[in-house]
Amino acid sequence: MKATLFNEDGTISLGERPDPTLHEPTDALVRVVRGCVCGSDLWYYRGINKHRAGSIGHEFIGVVEAIGSAVTTLKVGDLVIAPFTFNDGTCPACVAGFTANCFHGGSFGDGIHDGGQGERVRSPFADATLVPVPRPEGGFTDDLLASLTALSDVACTGYHAAVSAGVGPGDTVAVVGDGAVGLSAVQAAKLLGAKRIIALSRHPERQAVAWKFGATDVVETRGDAAVEDVLKLTDGVGVDAALECVGTDQSIATCVGIVRAGGRIGAVGVPTYQEFQYRTVFWKNVRLGGGVAHARHYIDQLLPHVLDGSINPGLVFDFATDLDHVAEAYSAMDERRAIKSLLVVSEP
Amino acid sequence: MKATLFNEDGTISLGERPDPTLHEPTDALVRVVRGCVCGSDLWYYRGINKHRAGSIGHEFIGVVEAIGSAVTTLKVGDLVIAPFTFNDGTCPACVAGFTANCFHGGSFGDGIHDGGQGERVRSPFADATLVPVPRPEGGFTDDLLASLTALSDVACTGYHAAVSAGVGPGDTVAVVGDGAVGLSAVQAAKLLGAKRIIALSRHPERQAVAWKFGATDVVETRGDAAVEDVLKLTDGVGVDAALECVGTDQSIATCVGIVRAGGRIGAVGVPTYQEFQYRTVFWKNVRLGGGVAHARHYIDQLLPHVLDGSINPGLVFDFATDLDHVAEAYSAMDERRAIKSLLVVSEP
Numbered sequence: 001m002k003a004t005l006f007n008e009d010g011t012i013s014l015g016e017r018p019d020p021t022l023h024e025p026t027d028a029l030v031r032v033v034r035g036c037v038c039g040s041d042l043w044y045y046r047g048i049n050k051h052r053a054g055s056i057g058h059e060f061i062g063v064v065e066a067i068g069s070a071v072t073t074l075k076v077g078d079l080v081i082a083p084f085t086f087n088d089g090t091c092p093a094c095v096a097g098f099t100a101n102c103f104h105g106g107s108f109g110d111g112i113h114d115g116g117q118g119e120r121v122r123s124p125f126a127d128a129t130l131v132p133v134p135r136p137e138g139g140f141t142d143d144l145l146a147s148l149t150a151l152s153d154v155a156c157t158g159y160h161a162a163v164s165a166g167v168g169p170g171d172t173v174a175v176v177g178d179g180a181v182g183l184s185a186v187q188a189a190k191l192l193g194a195k196r197i198i199a200l201s202r203h204p205e206r207q208a209v210a211w212k213f214g215a216t217d218v219v220e221t222r223g224d225a226a227v228e229d230v231l232k233l234t235d236g237v238g239v240d241a242a243l244e245c246v247g248t249d250q251s252i253a254t255c256v257g258i259v260r261a262g263g264r265i266g267a268v269g270v271p272t273y274q275e276f277q278y279r280t281v282f283w284k285n286v287r288l289g290g291g292v293a294h295a296r297h298y299i300d301q302l303l304p305h306v307l308d309g310s311i312n313p314g315l316v317f318d319f320a321t322d323l324d325h326v327a328e329a330y331s332a333m334d335e336r337r338a339i340k341s342l343l344v345v346s347e348p
Numbered sequence: 349m350k351a352t353l354f355n356e357d358g359t360i361s362l363g364e365r366p367d368p369t370l371h372e373p374t375d376a377l378v379r380v381v382r383g384c385v386c387g388s389d390l391w392y393y394r395g396i397n398k399h400r401a402g403s404i405g406h407e408f409i410g411v412v413e414a415i416g417s418a419v420t421t422l423k424v425g426d427l428v429i430a431p432f433t434f435n436d437g438t439c440p441a442c443v444a445g446f447t448a449n450c451f452h453g454g455s456f457g458d459g460i461h462d463g464g465q466g467e468r469v470r471s472p473f474a475d476a477t478l479v480p481v482p483r484p485e486g487g488f489t490d491d492l493l494a495s496l497t498a499l500s501d502v503a504c505t506g507y508h509a510a511v512s513a514g515v516g517p518g519d520t521v522a523v524v525g526d527g528a529v530g531l532s533a534v535q536a537a538k539l540l541g542a543k544r545i546i547a548l549s550r551h552p553e554r555q556a557v558a559w560k561f562g563a564t565d566v567v568e569t570r571g572d573a574a575v576e577d578v579l580k581l582t583d584g585v586g587v588d589a590a591l592e593c594v595g596t597d598q599s600i601a602t603c604v605g606i607v608r609a610g611g612r613i614g615a616v617g618v619p620t621y622q623e624f625q626y627r628t629v630f631w632k633n634v635r636l637g638g639g640v641a642h643a644r645h646y647i648d649q650l651l652p653h654v655l656d657g658s659i660n661p662g663l664v665f666d667f668a669t670d671l672d673h674v675a676e677a678y679s680a681m682d683e684r685r686a687i688k689s690l691l692v693v694s695e696p
Binding site: 092093096097100101164235237260261262264267270271273276277278279281282283284285286287288289290291292294 | 440441444445446448449512583585608609610612615618619621624625626627629630631632633634635636637638639640642
């Protein structure tokens with residue numbers, strides 16, 4: 001089958017990988033309908049984080065083509081959302097809802113397991129991992145498919161930032177990072193009832209999405225100037241919750257600077273920071289949470305809002321192409337011509 | 349008046365400070381009944397943290413001797429608990445409950461403001477800061493006075509660890525640190541409904557208090573061995589909440605090692621750690637909170653439990669002396685002959 005390859009030299013190309021087959025009775029084979037490129041894929045692409053040579057792409061939706069003998073909740077022909085990590089659903093981490101920390105889980109597109117930037121994927125633990133979506137009467141529109149694809153990772157990761165920061169009704173929230181995750185965090189804060197949502201963004205096209213997702217204020221500055229501007233907007237107090245959606249020393253420092261005493265930081269940007277010390281927030285009584293989103297757990301919460309049209313997380317995709325042009329999907333994001341690139345692989 | 353002095357050379361001695369007077373209409377003058385020595389005072393005593401020369405001692409209870417013209421909730425003769433930080437009660441931090449982060453607050457016994465290890469204290473913001481305690485029919489017993497003194501800081505700081513870690517009914521909790529704060533954290537976890545409370549302690553006399561406060565298990569090892577032992581006790585999963593009541597690199601590392609994926613750490617040990625990096629817990633989805641306890645806020649929650657006898661936080665005091673022997677109160681704790689030293693200054 002055709003599949004995107006992460007090469008030894010760090011480049012991305014379309015190549016060939018073996019057609020997947022059922023290994024375990026709990027497996028399912030999925031034909032990929034939509035895949036996409038994650039901000040974390042860019043870290044690999046840029047050589048900032050390491051990735052094993054081989055398969056890549058951990059976000060996708062697709063149609064079930066075959067199921068193992070032990071699979072009971074899925075049938076051939078179902079359209080399913082794959083959370084970016086697979087999980088067994090029974091270990092203590094899964095039972096506690098932290099599916100991304102499954103004792104026996106892993107990530108799609110990690111070099112070994114099939115990736116979502118390819119034609120087909122074998123999903124381990126298919127019952128526990130894949131979420132079937134009822135087929136609408138008129139069929140799936142492109143917009144709906146994009147939003148379902150967003151549930152695979154980015155919408156859930158933004159939601160994790162807001163949940164980890166304990167965002168609730170009436171809160172004043174600031175989102176640091178205007179990538180697809182940051183924009184999704186704006187949407188999540190809105191969904192969780194935040195009254196005021198300050199998006200830190202200097203890019204007009206990203207600001208436009210932030211406004212659509214529920215931002216009430218936009219701050220265009222960065223670093224110390226951004227801290228000053230957010231404090232001005234909050235009468236010198238700071239925000240109840242700061243959502244860290246980048247992962248650099250500057251972005252976490254901005255969060256620490258803008259959060260009020262006793263406030264909360266939800267951090268989901270893959271941490272590349274080196275200087276930040278937790279002890280610096282001790283005196284401010286700041287609570288810091290986050291990590292790798294348990295997308296499988298959150299999809300159940302977010303899918304109904306997508307299906308009833310109350311949220312439209314697919315708006316983060318402003319570039320689409322096909323598998324043959326996957327390198328362009330990466331370069332568009334790398335060059336900041338795109339917020340997030342969708343890959344149209346097949347039709348449902 | 350007689351008052352303990354923290355001297356330029358880091359020693360502790362009983363000396364003289366000016367008798368306090370009312371400065372502001374919101375002040376009250378308090379005759380100290382009981383003071384005590386805090387674990388954080390020991391850090392100063394040992395030269396690990398800095399303290400300004402002058403007054404010392406931030407924990408006390410006492411009897412109101414005079415009130416400013418604007419004070420409305422207190423009257424002369426009231427026995428009051430002083431939280432270790434004073435606060436105005438009206439700033440955004442106070443309104444949010446984070447009284448220790450008051451915009452106009454400060455700490456008793458900071459070198460300048462009168463300390464609780466002396467005969468008298470001027471309390472700023474008396475209405476917002478001091479908590480009057482109804483005088484029992486038979487008068488205050490020594491045990492009750494000890495427990496009320498514990499509410500000034502240590503019981504509230506232990507409670508803050510448990511609250512910051514989100515301890516709730518049914519949780520499995522581990523407490524790292526068997527000082528008075530750690531023991532108080534055991535008590536707090538019990539009060540908040542924890543089902544299993546693992547106390548890390550190798551000292552029989554501290555274990556005895558931990559058992560009384562509600563510990564269900566005691567682990568005597570430290571460092572990696574303690575991590576291994578706690579994981580064994582929890583079927584390899586780890587605890588829902590780890591309470592960090594020391595503040596060293598080893599103690600925070602132990603918390604990180606024993607907390608389950610998606611678990612919570614409540615950290616109240618004054619952080620002297622240098623190596624610990626928050627990013628190491630990101631992948632484990634661990635939430636980390638804590639800081640300086642807002643004792644004023646918590647006293648309202650804990651005082652009823654003290655008055656009805658359901659908790660007895662004064663059990664952390666296993667050594668008592670008077671002001672004349674304050675140096676002995678420090679050395680007993682420094683040499684680990686005492687868990688926590690009470691100072692009997694006057695009678696209510």
